Amino acid sequence: MATAKSGGCLICGAPLEYRTAATLHKCALCGRPVVSSIICEHGHYVCDKCHADGAIAPAKLLCLNSQSCAPWEIALEIMRLEGVNMHGPEHHVIVGFALAAAYCNASGRRAQLPKMLNTIEKRAEKIPGGTCGYWGACGAGLGAGVFLSAALGATPLGGGKLCNQLTARCLAAIAAVSDVRCCKRNVGISLREAVAFLRENSIAELGEPEILCEFSGRNAECIGDECPWRGGA
Numbered sequence: 702m703a704t705a706k707s708g709g710c711l712i713c714g715a716p717l718e719y720r721t722a723a724t725l726h727k728c729a730l731c732g733r734p735v736v737s738s739i740i741c742e743h744g745h746y747v748c749d750k751c752h753a754d755g756a757i758a759p760a761k762l763l764c765l766n767s768q769s770c771a772p773w774e775i776a777l778e779i780m781r782l783e784g785v786n787m788h789g790p791e792h793h794v795i796v797g798f799a800l801a802a803a804y805c806n807a808s809g810r811r812a813q814l815p816k817m818l819n820t821i822e823k824r825a826e827k828i829p830g831g832t833c834g835y836w837g838a839c840g841a842g843l844g845a846g847v848f849l850s851a852a853l854g855a856t857p858l859g860g861g862k863l864c865n866q867l868t869a870r871c872l873a874a875i876a877a878v879s880d881v882r883c884c885k886r887n888v889g890i891s892l893r894e895a896v897a898f899l900r901e902n903s904i905a906e907l908g909e910p911e912i913l914c915e916f917s918g919r920n921a922e923c924i925g926d927e928c929p930w931r932g933g934a
């Protein structure tokens with residue numbers, strides 16, 4: 702049986718197959734039919750909603766109670782939660798949540814945080830797992846753009862320029878590292894780029910991330926010493 706934090710199938714722990722073509726599957730947990738390219742080698746499929754279930758609500762609570770102005774510190778606390786898997790689409794929401802909490806704490810906007818978190822959740826939870834390989838746009842990078850849009854109140858008619866610039870910067874930094882995805886690494890890279898971007902554009906002064914990973918032992922595809930986030934156990 703897989704633990705909730707392993708990188709494999711949530712049902713049986715077996716490795717996941719990332720296929721190039723999508724087919725129809727029934728979620729093993731909720732029964733919902735979903736077209737997807739990702740399935741366990743024993744045929745189990747878990748939909749994105751069930752995959753992230755148990756992570757988003759406690760993550761939101763943690764953000765609402767955090768006093769931190771450092772998004773990586775907040776993200777690290779979230780990623781240590783029992784319901785957060787090694788990899789998965791919950792990381793797209795985590796990037797947005799951690800940035801929103803740090804931003805609101807750093808700029809005296811705590812009253813705006815509950816609404817901002819709800820907006821980020823509604824948008825970022827729609828980004829499916831595997832978009833790094835399937836869309837050419839890692840969801841952790843997209844999550845940073847979702848945060849900035851929510852913070853600035855951007856719409857397709859205004860404010861989107863900065864949001865796209867931030868997303869592009871995160872994606873470029875993610876792409877510079879490796880072909881093999883790691884959701885933890887891409888959260889860290891996105892937060893590092895977002896902190897620099899917000900400072901350069903005089904939007905906010907947030908705490909710098911520490912280059913340290915405590916998840917590599919649970920990541921079967923960890924790139925080891927090539928990872929800029931390596932350094933921990």
Ligand SMILES: [Zn+2]
Nearest residue numbers: 710713741745
């Ligand atoms: Zn399985």
Ligand SMILES: [Zn+2]
Nearest residue numbers: 728731748751
């Ligand atoms: Zn499901």
